[in-house]
Amino acid sequence: MEEATKVLEGAYEEVNDIPLPLDLDGLDEEQREWITAIADACESQKAVTTALITCFVKKITEPSQDVRLHRKEFEGGYSARVFDTKYVTPFLKKRFPRIAMKESGWLSRSIEQPHPFTLDFPGKIRDARVKCCFLEILNDIEENDADAERYLLALFTLLLQKFTEIRSILEGVIFPKKMQIDSIIECLRSHFFHKYGSAGASKLPVLAVYSLYQLMMEDITRYRNKSLKSLRSYESPDLHAKAIGDVEVVDETGEYFEVVEIKHNIPISESIINDSYKKFRKTAVSRYYLLTTAEPYIREEEGEGEETRVENLKQRIKNEHGCEVIVNGIIPSIKYYLRLVKTPSQFMETYTNNLKEDKEVKEEHLRVWLGVIEKI
16 A cells, blocks of 8 residues: 555544544644635535645655645646645545535636635635635644644544534434425525535436336336436546446346436437437437426427427437437426326435435535425
């Protein structure tokens, strides 16, 4: 095991072995405020959190390196992006997947700037408080000889506390045994269309439809001997690029049978259907749903009308390929699916469990859902 990995795993094991709640040993009040601000915003500021961990580990493994010089072209600098890609992001994917970047924190424009991480760093980090704390911590390490290892342990401590709390948000919730479909739909409307401060709301309708398919696979003869593929992560572009949709059902031979592609706040258009057809035209899929949270669900346009072009293209695909393309809004579709499920109220439990398990669902999304179901 290389030294950087030993540092990361060692720090994680050290704080993970201590019962919660944990103390931020070795930091003064101001230092604690700085590192707490980073941890509090870690889900919305993944690149900053990743960059800071990278700097900590580089400093621990190479004390003479000024970690503010995060690019090789700086005099005395090093390639933080390479260091992150090789050590830090793989560690985060394993230990803290909620904040792991796709490849590197340095793919973010706010971090990838040709300027050292000095107090006058011009990168446009959205959260001004986070930016200030990020730069103050690195300044503290390089100008005041602050201990990078203590900062790393403190950050891991706060992350463990945070994610333990997140996992517990929806623990113990109980749903009525009988729920009207209209009540379930109103819950989902509230969840999907809440004005979130965090990114990732587009995953919510995908999880809802996936939850319904999990139930329908058991109840409906159409899906007998068929399998529901695991959801792909939006954070894994290579894997997602190989998909032909968000929710995928395959037959006994592994061939695509039925697929659902879900758009968030984007009306369906002729071009969107064409893009989907390019993905599935070489497969044997027999039914392809294009659903959207946008209302109206087909793009409105003057002239001939998008609806006419959509219908013509659907018919052409049916004639050429044999696949039935179905275009609809997400809410009417979910309402239809719920009628096919033996116990619609079971959907609420399945959806809640999927929300808890999905690493791309943010704390804010979980808390909003908790608020929704508390009103039932």
